[in-house]
Amino acid sequence: MLGRLRGAMTDSGPDVFLLPGPVKTDPRVLQAMMRPAMNHRGAEFKEILAEIRALTQYLFGTKGKVAVLSGSGTAGLEAAVTGLLRKEDRVLNLVNGKFSQRFHELAQVYATATPLSFEWGTAVNPKKVSGALEAGSFRAVTVCWNETSTGLTNPIAEIAKVVKDHDAFLIVDGITAVAGLENRMDAWGIDALVMGSQKCLAAPPGLSAVALSTEAYDSLHSDTSFYTDLKAHVDALAKQDTPYTPAVPLFLAFREALRMLKEEGLENRIARTTRLAEAARATVDALGLQLFPDPKFASNTVTAIRYPAGVDDSVFRRILREKHRTTVAGGQDHLKGRIFRIGHMGICSHEDLEAGFRSIEATLREMGHPIAHAGAGTGS
Amino acid sequence: MLGRLRGAMTDSGPDVFLLPGPVKTDPRVLQAMMRPAMNHRGAEFKEILAEIRALTQYLFGTKGKVAVLSGSGTAGLEAAVTGLLRKEDRVLNLVNGKFSQRFHELAQVYATATPLSFEWGTAVNPKKVSGALEAGSFRAVTVCWNETSTGLTNPIAEIAKVVKDHDAFLIVDGITAVAGLENRMDAWGIDALVMGSQKCLAAPPGLSAVALSTEAYDSLHSDTSFYTDLKAHVDALAKQDTPYTPAVPLFLAFREALRMLKEEGLENRIARTTRLAEAARATVDALGLQLFPDPKFASNTVTAIRYPAGVDDSVFRRILREKHRTTVAGGQDHLKGRIFRIGHMGICSHEDLEAGFRSIEATLREMGHPIAHAGAGTGS
Numbered sequence: 001m002l003g004r005l006r007g008a009m010t011d012s013g014p015d016v017f018l019l020p021g022p023v024k025t026d027p028r029v030l031q032a033m034m035r036p037a038m039n040h041r042g043a044e045f046k047e048i049l050a051e052i053r054a055l056t057q058y059l060f061g062t063k064g065k066v067a068v069l070s071g072s073g074t075a076g077l078e079a080a081v082t083g084l085l086r087k088e089d090r091v092l093n094l095v096n097g098k099f100s101q102r103f104h105e106l107a108q109v110y111a112t113a114t115p116l117s118f119e120w121g122t123a124v125n126p127k128k129v130s131g132a133l134e135a136g137s138f139r140a141v142t143v144c145w146n147e148t149s150t151g152l153t154n155p156i157a158e159i160a161k162v163v164k165d166h167d168a169f170l171i172v173d174g175i176t177a178v179a180g181l182e183n184r185m186d187a188w189g190i191d192a193l194v195m196g197s198q199k200c201l202a203a204p205p206g207l208s209a210v211a212l213s214t215e216a217y218d219s220l221h222s223d224t225s226f227y228t229d230l231k232a233h234v235d236a237l238a239k240q241d242t243p244y245t246p247a248v249p250l251f252l253a254f255r256e257a258l259r260m261l262k263e264e265g266l267e268n269r270i271a272r273t274t275r276l277a278e279a280a281r282a283t284v285d286a287l288g289l290q291l292f293p294d295p296k297f298a299s300n301t302v303t304a305i306r307y308p309a310g311v312d313d314s315v316f317r318r319i320l321r322e323k324h325r326t327t328v329a330g331g332q333d334h335l336k337g338r339i340f341r342i343g344h345m346g347i348c349s350h351e352d353l354e355a356g357f358r359s360i361e362a363t364l365r366e367m368g369h370p371i372a373h374a375g376a377g378t379g380s
Numbered sequence: 381m382l383g384r385l386r387g388a389m390t391d392s393g394p395d396v397f398l399l400p401g402p403v404k405t406d407p408r409v410l411q412a413m414m415r416p417a418m419n420h421r422g423a424e425f426k427e428i429l430a431e432i433r434a435l436t437q438y439l440f441g442t443k444g445k446v447a448v449l450s451g452s453g454t455a456g457l458e459a460a461v462t463g464l465l466r467k468e469d470r471v472l473n474l475v476n477g478k479f480s481q482r483f484h485e486l487a488q489v490y491a492t493a494t495p496l497s498f499e500w501g502t503a504v505n506p507k508k509v510s511g512a513l514e515a516g517s518f519r520a521v522t523v524c525w526n527e528t529s530t531g532l533t534n535p536i537a538e539i540a541k542v543v544k545d546h547d548a549f550l551i552v553d554g555i556t557a558v559a560g561l562e563n564r565m566d567a568w569g570i571d572a573l574v575m576g577s578q579k580c581l582a583a584p585p586g587l588s589a590v591a592l593s594t595e596a597y598d599s600l601h602s603d604t605s606f607y608t609d610l611k612a613h614v615d616a617l618a619k620q621d622t623p624y625t626p627a628v629p630l631f632l633a634f635r636e637a638l639r640m641l642k643e644e645g646l647e648n649r650i651a652r653t654t655r656l657a658e659a660a661r662a663t664v665d666a667l668g669l670q671l672f673p674d675p676k677f678a679s680n681t682v683t684a685i686r687y688p689a690g691v692d693d694s695v696f697r698r699i700l701r702e703k704h705r706t707t708v709a710g711g712q713d714h715l716k717g718r719i720f721r722i723g724h725m726g727i728c729s730h731e732d733l734e735a736g737f738r739s740i741e742a743t744l745r746e747m748g749h750p751i752a753h754a755g756a757g758t759g760s
Contacts, residue, residue, distance in 0.1 A: 022417040037402040074624040075607045106606045206627025226486045227455045244454040247586025
């Protein structure tokens with residue numbers, strides 16, 4: 001829990017950075033980039049890639065093939081789609097937020113894509129997925145495991161079961177899920193799982209990683225992509241190499257963040273993230289605010305909160321940022337002005353979250369919004 | 381010139397890093413990455429992108445549209461090809477080295493590609509390009525301006541003239557050319573020019589930039605690419621934005637490297653690079669060694685040198701690296717074991733190059749190879 005929500009706040013503490021990504025990075029991770037140029041085809045970088053490969057398997061909880069790409073999460077998603085699908089292949093895109101919508105747009109470029117839409121803030125319904133798969137012949141299904149735009153986690157295990165029952169590939173945007181939510185990709189039958197460096201791993205933005213099932217790896221082709229050719233990336237990493245010049249500083253930071261994850265323990269990080277999310281939701285409740293998504297599917301890595309009537313998004317976030325030095329995200333697309341979002345993944349601490357909510361409470365008061373249970377903590 | 385080539389050398393100096401990329405980075409550029417996570421959609425990052433956009437135009441010597449991608453030089457090449465061509469479009473790929481060969485392989489994925497090959501180490505012959513363009517209907521021509529693999533600079537202005545005469549787009553890999561060789565892209569008629577962050581700009585690897593002619597920009601489509609959708613990148617940067625999460629630390633380093641370029645002056649950097657290349661070639665001659673490429677087209681950013689008979693590449697480069705702490709590159713593909721390559725672009729100094737050649741001379745001596753003019757400087 002977040003302790004007492006003090007009405008008084010102070011500007012003397014450090015900046016509080018609670019975006020749902022990029023997230024706060026540890027100085028160790030930043031410091032890892034402070035290296036003179038190195039030969040990315042030399043022995044030392046090969047050792048770095050070997051360590052990264054092993055730790056990336058740990059990150060995904062898999063013994064399968066993995067790749068690390070010099071590109072954002074979108075590059076990883078593209079690699080999975082272009083590697084597994086061709087333009088004539090049908091793919092079902094489960095859409096219930098901005099990032100699953102973008103995933104659909106990406107799929108349209110490289111395959112024959114059909115959206116199956118759910119209202120933003122509601123979860124994907126596995127029964128409807130089953131119905132759509134019965135009705136059409138789809139080679140693959142895409143889903144955004146954790147919709148950052150709505151603060152909602154889709155029921156990935158149930159979705160995976162339905163997709164496996166229909167013998168399709170499941171390609172998962174796990175950008176704000178991997179290392180934040182419980183993950184059993186091999187057992188569940190996820191075929192391609194994509195993460196982004198700047199989320200639950202708490203490395204800087206710029207890299208993405210992909211983990212593959214055996215069947216997915218065996219099905220990869222290189223006919224429609226070059227920079228994001230997933231097979232080239234997987235096969236190169238298996239030989240401690242990269243197909244093209246890697247973003248060396250980001251690989252060094254990524255390795256350090258992976259080491260920190262290993263030191264903490266993947267299970268411990270996920271459990272800690274869960275505790276932070278529970279504390280965040282309890283505080284939202286104590287402040288008389290409301291979650292945006294269906295509470296049964298509220299995300300453990302991102303909390304999306306409805307603005308109370310009369311609270312202007314741009315004013316709220318400006319006061320929060322300029323006076324209270326606290327950064328949160330607004331809503332996207334049609335949720336702009338209607339919600340704000342808090343990330344509590346990666347190395348976000350209890351203190352960060354508590355300070356963030358103190359600032360939020362103070363800002364709401366300053367904007368004349370009455371706080372329901374001012375000063376009321378939520379127990380421990 | 382490189383001063384006297386002392387037979388004696390010392391291990392007490394700093395490491396000498398003379399790869400043809402990534403190249404040595406200034407501590408200022410590294411330090412620029414030491415920033416806590418920032419909101420890449422916030423006001424401060426918009427200012428950074430505005431500055432980067434203006435300085436990238438300066439870098440290319442253009443007033444036209446530019447983009448900066450979170451990906452290596454290959455991503456930039458892909459962006460240009462996928463933006464300007466479709467699978468049914470014919471493209472002529474001028475091939476005379478490893479990187480132009482790779483450019484051809486990339487083009488094969490996205491267009492109908494025909495190679496026009498020249499022996500590695502010889503230059504593209506504009507007359508033969510003209511002949512090929514007469515014989516076929518090509519929408520575009522690709523060329524690697526400076527072939528890093530062979531240390532050769534192709535006659536870009538003449539090639540551009542031929543391509544313009546045939547009303548085709550000219551897409552140029554300028555990865556080791558831009559900010560190292562004289563560049564008049566607008567006057568010559570280059571339609572798409574691609575650079576990589578880790579070469580003549582001396583930033584870390586991981587970003588690429590593309591500059592476009594007006595006609596090329598007006599012809600861009602977004603139908604066959606997503607992550608490297610050039611139109612999306614150009615249009616976003618014009619609004620101080622990026623289509624996907626940018627690699628923030630690399631953008632900060634890129635900006636700092638651009639500032640250093642501006643401080644030195646683009647013309648001055650190119651002139652300095654030219655002087656270093658002349659000194660390198662004079663020293664090669666003084667050591668009784670031979671350039672690999674046709675000397676008339678020897679590159680000013682990369683010098684490729686033939687191994688004397690009996691000098692083993694892996695032994696040579698190991699001694700050079702381990703005993704003399706000097707890093708150079710070997711040959712690639714069929715040139716492996718036959719040549720070694722020295723980069724002298726970016727912030728490479730006269731002292732770096734001199735120290736590198738001292739180490740090279742010492743290593744050759746230690747390997748029992750007689751040096752033609754030991755201790756003989758080359759004037760100046």
